[in-house]
Amino acid sequence: MYANDGFRELDRSECLRLLARAPVGRIVYTRQTLPAVLPIDFALDGEAVVVRSFAASQLVRAIDGAVVAFEADDVDATACSGWRVVVTGLAKTVTEQAEHERLLGAGSRSWVPWPEQVFVRIATELVTGRELVGGRHACGPTRRAQGASV
Secondary structure, rough: OOOOOOOEEOHHHHHHHHHHHHHEEEEEEOOOOEEEEEEEEEEEEEOEEEEEOOOOOOOOOOHHHOOEEEEEEEOOOOOOOEEEEEEEEEEEEOOOOHHHHHHHHHHOOOOOOOOOOOEEEOOOOEEEEEEEOOHHHHHHOOOOOOOOOO
């Protein structure tokens, strides 16, 4: 990172604090030997990312026992500000009944009422984040201002 590139590296505790308030993230995993990205609601349980899905989902089958990345961000394009956090770690389906019951009450609130709900815990083995600092002067001209079509 260049000292004047407009970004500030976030430490682990800052990253986890920001993740705790993000409503949606994206899970990055391998599907049929290719990278796949899926937006998903989630919750933090301690330092672990927990996602809720249904037992027969392709996502659960693809990520259980695999190393995945999970990313969340908050960007204000008008103010040219925001942050991004990436978690990389092993994803494991929660199989212990008592833990499953606890997460039903405290875990992520699924936007879709899945039958046979399961939880997948993503260990926060590697946590990185960056925050855009400097506001509008750090952004430069926008694509629209330069005449580019959207």
